[in-house]
Amino acid sequence: MDATELFFDTIRKGLNDRLELQIANNASVVNAKDMRGFTPLIFATYFNNSEATEILLKHNAEVNIKDASGNTALLGVSFKGNVPLAKLLIDNNADVNAQNNSGITPLIYAVQYNQIEVVKLLLKHSADMSVKDNTGKTALDYAKEKGLSEIKALLN
DSSP states (O other): OOHHHHHHHHHHTTOGGGHHHHHHHOGGGGGOOOTTSOOHHHHHHHTTOHHHHHHHHHTTOOTTOOOTTSOOHHHHHHHHTOHHHHHHHHHTTOOTTOOOTTOOOHHHHHHHTTOHHHHHHHHHTTOOTTOOOTTSOOHHHHHHHHTOHHHHHHHO
16 A cells, blocks of 8 residues: 555544654645545545544645545535534635536535535635536525525525
8 A cells, every 4th residue: 555545544544643644754645636536635524534634734735626526625515514624624715616527616515415504604704606507506596496495595
């Protein structure tokens, strides 16, 4: 197993105490990509691993780097609904208006998955409600489509 694979495995297993040493031995692993285009930061947030996320950000992980589908860590966190991780990423300059290959933004994902607290957080940090995905729909369009009245009220 090479250093990058070992680093991803360490994150997967939640062995956060080993991350600092691995970074010290090979700093390039912080922004390395696996075969799916995931970075350690995207991977750590996928597993809701806040401690690993904090360690990676401390070591200058690129917060807006995209995987093969064009997703950033914040895009992934937005549909999963992890508000503390979303806040951590935003506090570290995550682009709240990043779009993936389908044109989906964190706000659109948060609406599609009815993650109201993430919607509120994104709006507080100037998420653009007018952005349309590749199908021509905005976050409000999805809220109306799904009958999400509370989210619809936030977006009106």
